[in-house]
Amino acid sequence: xxxxxxxxxxxxxxxxxxxxxxxxxxxxxxxxxxxxxxxxxxxxxxxxxxxxxxxxxxxxxxxxxxxxxxxxxxxxxxxxxxxxxxxxxxxxxxxxxxxxxxxxxxxxxxxxxxxxxxxxxxxxxxxxxxxxxxxxxxxxxxxxxxxxxxxxxxxxxxxxxxxxxxxxxxxxxxxxxxxxxxxxxxxxxxxxxxxxxxxxxxxxxxxxxxxxxxxxxxxxxxxxxxxxxxxxxxxxxxxxxxxxxxxxxxxxxxxxxxxxxxxxxxxxxxxxxxxxxxxxxxxxxxxxxxxxxxxxxxxxxxxxxxxxxxxxxxxxx
Numbered sequence: 001x002x003x004x005x006x007x008x009x010x011x012x013x014x015x016x017x018x019x020x021x022x023x024x025x026x027x028x029x030x031x032x033x034x035x036x037x038x039x040x041x042x043x044x045x046x047x048x049x050x051x052x053x054x055x056x057x058x059x060x061x062x063x064x065x066x067x068x069x070x071x072x073x074x075x076x077x078x079x080x081x082x083x084x085x086x087x088x089x090x091x092x093x094x095x096x097x098x099x100x101x102x103x104x105x106x107x108x109x110x111x112x113x114x115x116x117x118x119x120x121x122x123x124x125x126x127x128x129x130x131x132x133x134x135x136x137x138x139x140x141x142x143x144x145x146x147x148x149x150x151x152x153x154x155x156x157x158x159x160x161x162x163x164x165x166x167x168x169x170x171x172x173x174x175x176x177x178x179x180x181x182x183x184x185x186x187x188x189x190x191x192x193x194x195x196x197x198x199x200x201x202x203x204x205x206x207x208x209x210x211x212x213x214x215x216x217x218x219x220x221x222x223x224x225x226x227x228x229x230x231x232x233x234x235x236x237x238x239x240x241x242x243x244x245x246x247x248x249x250x251x252x253x254x255x256x257x258x259x260x261x262x263x264x265x266x267x268x269x270x271x272x273x274x275x276x277x278x279x280x281x282x283x284x285x286x287x288x289x290x291x292x293x294x295x296x297x298x299x300x301x302x303x304x305x306x307x308x309x310x311x312x313x314x315x316x317x
Contacts, residue, residue: 137180
């Protein structure tokens, strides 16, 4: 009897691992009804989920060699956690657009260990370097995130500069900045700058701006829009800061390569203890701000203490 049970278990296991082949129709999960068996490397939504949550939520068709064959959804409206998004009234536009990004982008397959090192080409396809036309060509003094094929999100203090010179070009799809002259292969001119209405230079609130590109860009593996974080709750996972900014607190040394580092969300109450009397935050840390940093003080996006990186990164509406 025991042998019969073992043989039955083996038969079930073999069926579950190799019951379907690449190209077969399948059911991804309880929420998504239509799919097709694909190598996991050919299923963008599965790769995106693995990159953000370390696993995907779709059924397995089997294996081809060492590569998993996953039941990849046919729908282009698959949510960020593998469930279907129903276009009910009140659904955020950002979430709808994020689904399109997930369905159409193919992030890198290699696993990256964050720790203040160089980023790989295509690892952060939304990253944009903003060029300012100064005396000796363009200087790339700020970064931004591509939100769509024609809009970039950046900080308002990047466009409201003391010398009155705002960004005039956006360089995209690169990790190495390159030269200081206009490059038609990577650069697009900025046609409009839109500061957040509530922004004031003397304070650190509402530090957001939109840049409209002079033409729509074409997405590829190295250049793609970012998904916006839309939850009302602060994220609990580690966050990644990226940029070509200053790499030293003692001298003006900038990186020509895109760098990345992990930071952790710091609660507003704890963060507010460091900024109780700062004139640029007269109301303290408010609910529409996110405070993050490295508790060990080893890596950050700022040039002061590890808890000093405060930006209006998202707005709860």
